[in-house]
Amino acid sequence: MVTKDEAVTAADNFLKNVAYPDRADSVVMLPDTAKNFPYAWTVRFDFQEHIDTGEFAQAPFSSLIVVPHDGSPAHFAPTYPPPAEYLALQAAGNWPPK
Template identity: 40%
Template sequence: MLSSRDEAQQAALEYLQSAYHGESYTFVLPAELTEEFSKFWTVGFDTREHLDTGDITKAPLVRVLVVPKDGSTPHFPHTALPLAEYVAQLEAGQ
């Protein structure tokens, strides 16, 4: 059970490092980009490479993860929906 912001960010970082294994990304997870919901966290992130250069090609296109509080695997939100709408659907159990 992930009950703290730190735990959610650690789970997100581990997922990102695995998902982007072999890429030269240095992930940055600012605390202010992490938001708690009843069943999950959303964890916003960026890369040091993008932040330092402003070059959008030095970061993934989607820079937020949904991290379930039950410890299941984090995932990227569906890009077909605005994040707020996707979060509302998850909160409603859809």
């Protein structure tokens, strides 16, 4: 089982080394947003430029990272279905849909 701190660290590593290596210095993790689900933790992040300016164009397209409890790689949550539904489908073994 992954702890909250481990989930935040895994999400941070994913963002800085895989998703946004060119913007690694701009990634700001939001550990207080971490939520535990049966399948995974979810953790949100933002970019420093968005925090500083409030400009929508500076915000990440998707700010929700999923960190599975089984040690699978962290990844972005899909934009559909809603996160709780996606995580329930994963937990039940029904993702991807057939």
